[in-house]
Amino acid sequence: MRTRRSRACVLNLDPKFVNLPKIKLEQELRAMVDIELVEVKSLEDPDFRPCDLVIVEAQGVSNGAFQAWLSSFQARLVAQADIWVPSLIVADISVPEARELMEHAVKSNWYFDVVQPAHIDSLPVRVANLLRIHDHLHELRRYSETLDRLQDRVNMLEHEVNALRLDPGSR
Secondary structure (H helix, E strand, C coil): CCCCCEEEEEEECCCCCCCHHHHHHHHHHHHCCCEEEEEECCCCCHHHCCCCEEEEECCCCCHHHHHHHHHHHHHHHHCCCCCCCCEEEECCCCHHHHHHHHHHHHHCCCCEEEECHHHHHHHHHHHHHHHHHHHHHHHHHHHHHHHHHHHHHHHHHHHHHHHHHHCHHHC
């Protein structure tokens, strides 16, 4: 269960680039009052942690370079933590390139979504879904840690029972 407000890090790959969809994105982000938004300059930015969601403004990444950029971004992101932070990437990619992302998404153990600049209106629902995924990943880790502790306890009790069986005089 989350004990703090959700925190989204906003990474703008090209701060000098301005267009109407980018302005709309900034307006939508400011309207999300339930989420703490933190602007970061890179994934290595000291303000990056803790981060529940990365929102990347990547309209400047060209169509032909998007797949390579995404792979590089993913590698840098997953190196940051044991629970990978989901990402929402705003990029103007072609339909064929979007289709190619399916294979990448299926093979990956990382959650991301790519939003076309023309579909910024869907941002709140996409953000909420990715935040819930991040919460579920934390829940799964807590379950795993609890199961590990319980297994350790069972192993210890089995060891004690076996010791009692081997030492009949201790009864």
